[in-house]
Amino acid sequence: MLEIGKVRADELVKEFGTPLIAYDLDVLRGILRQYFESFRSDSLKTGVIYASKAFSCKAMIQLISEYAMKLDVVSAGELYTAKMAGYDCKNIYFHGNNKSEEELKMAIEYGVGTVVVDNLPEAKMLARLSAGATYSIHTLLRVNPGIDAHTHKYIVTAHDDSKFGVLFSNEEDITEIVKTLSSAENIVFDGLDAHIGSQVFDKRAFVAEVRMMFQFAGLLNEKYAIKTKVIDFGGGFATYYTKEDEPIPIDEVCRTIVETCETENEKIGGIVEQILIEPGRSIAAAGSYTLYTVGFTKKTLNKNYLFVDGGMSDNIRPALYQAKYDAIVVGKEEMPAAKTYTIAGKCCESGDILIEDIPLPETKTGDIIALPATGAYCYSMASNYNKLTFPAVIFAENGSARIVIRRQTLEDLISREV
Numbered sequence: 456m457l458e459i460g461k462v463r464a465d466e467l468v469k470e471f472g473t474p475l476i477a478y479d480l481d482v483l484r485g486i487l488r489q490y491f492e493s494f495r496s497d498s499l500k501t502g503v504i505y506a507s508k509a510f511s512c513k514a515m516i517q518l519i520s521e522y523a524m525k526l527d528v529v530s531a532g533e534l535y536t537a538k539m540a541g542y543d544c545k546n547i548y549f550h551g552n553n554k555s556e557e558e559l560k561m562a563i564e565y566g567v568g569t570v571v572v573d574n575l576p577e578a579k580m581l582a583r584l585s586a587g588a589t590y591s592i593h594t595l596l597r598v599n600p601g602i603d604a605h606t607h608k609y610i611v612t613a614h615d616d617s618k619f620g621v622l623f624s625n626e627e628d629i630t631e632i633v634k635t636l637s638s639a640e641n642i643v644f645d646g647l648d649a650h651i652g653s654q655v656f657d658k659r660a661f662v663a664e665v666r667m668m669f670q671f672a673g674l675l676n677e678k679y680a681i682k683t684k685v686i687d688f689g690g691g692f693a694t695y696y697t698k699e700d701e702p703i704p705i706d707e708v709c710r711t712i713v714e715t716c717e718t719e720n721e722k723i724g725g726i727v728e729q730i731l732i733e734p735g736r737s738i739a740a741a742g743s744y745t746l747y748t749v750g751f752t753k754k755t756l757n758k759n760y761l762f763v764d765g766g767m768s769d770n771i772r773p774a775l776y777q778a779k780y781d782a783i784v785v786g787k788e789e790m791p792a793a794k795t796y797t798i799a800g801k802c803c804e805s806g807d808i809l810i811e812d813i814p815l816p817e818t819k820t821g822d823i824i825a826l827p828a829t830g831a832y833c834y835s836m837a838s839n840y841n842k843l844t845f846p847a848v849i850f851a852e853n854g855s856a857r858i859v860i861r862r863q864t865l866e867d868l869i870s871r872e873v
């Protein structure tokens with residue numbers, strides 16, 4: 456039977472109910488250790504930043520800090536969670552294309568180490584607010600190298616209308632932003648940041664990104680005497696969802712990035728001192744499952760439906776962008792597939808389907824179904840649609856499980872209503 460952190464899945468369900476998001480910490484720690492050990496260089500300082508948008512809660516933030524990880528936040532809410540987790544705010548990188556004045560003030564008050572500036576108006580606002588800071592705020596500029604990591608043509612510089620960052624070709628804005636930041640009181644301009652996409656399977660996309668970023672750093676140096684001391688390459692490292700996925704092993708992609716950085720840095724005279732990456736999904740998905748109980752079943756003309764006690768409210772990804780998941784029927788792991796099922800949630804939307812047409816052993820009401828790899832971008836994108844309550848989240852390790860987020864109650868649902 457499926458065990459999570461060496462606790463049987465049926466025991467977890469007995470103790471915590473369903474839907475339940477359960478993490479096997481042995482697996483999660485394994486990934487954290489791989490990042491910690493393999494993103495290293497002899498000639499460059501390195502750092503791994505956990506992108507907390509993938510899954511943010513106090514326990515997760517405390518866990519990643521055991522592996523010396525820095526933290527990416529994109530809102531007052533993610534920043535507040537980090538602070539309440541006791542995380543050292545000087546290791547925080549504050550991202551976002553539309554930070555409010557209140558959020559930037561909060562970041563300065565909390566002593567956030569680095570603000571990743573997205574655009575010129577933000578640079579101007581930060582420059583104004585930094586006058587009140589009691590420390591040096593480090594900044595990176597989010598740039599858009601125009602790489603489409605999801606095609607085989609990695610370099611697509613034209614017609615790129617992404618809402619994030621400033622296009623490489625927009626040198627006017629880039630130089631203006633750097634000038635604004637560098638001349639502001641209490642701001643240090645450190646360098647560049649980019650993020651080329653998510654669930655990237657081909658390491659050549661990262662190699663292309665690294666080369667373009669270093670070349671651009673070289674150009675900024677030569678043409679404008681702008682020094683890029685730090686480059687952050689963002690996240691995007693793929694994770695395993697179904698047998699169609701072949702993610703690049705973490706140690707391999709880390710080594711490839713580091714080696715390419717070392718070579719490229721030499722070419723531009725070694726001006727870069729530190730390299731960073733920002734994985735989210737590949738960490739938050741590791742060792743995670745959502746456990747559901749099967750309620751009613753229904754046979755239609757073409758489908759055998761299994762209805763589960765959650766759905767798009769706790770996992771919007773299949774409905775939002777046709778994300779694929781695998782499923783395990785707990786206690787029937789070794790049984791051969793008997794039928795093709797469609798696993799649907801309980802929300803009032805026809806699109807509330809978690810998995811379409813998956814072969815599974817004979818499955819009936821009361822069975823427990825586990826969907827692996829749901830830890831990333833599921834809880835963090837969850838909603839109370841149909842006033843379904845948020846599931847509980849547990850961490851299991853060495854045969855015992857602890858709750859890290861309690862299940863939302865009906866009282867919680869209306870607690871903000873006046």
Ligand SMILES: Cc1ncc(COP(=O)(O)O)c(C=O)c1O
Nearest residue numbers: 506650653690691733734735736
């Ligand atoms: C700036 C930035 N960094 C890091 C990430 C994390 O990406 P992933 O979860 O694919 O690793 C994202 C995801 O959207 C992002 O926008």
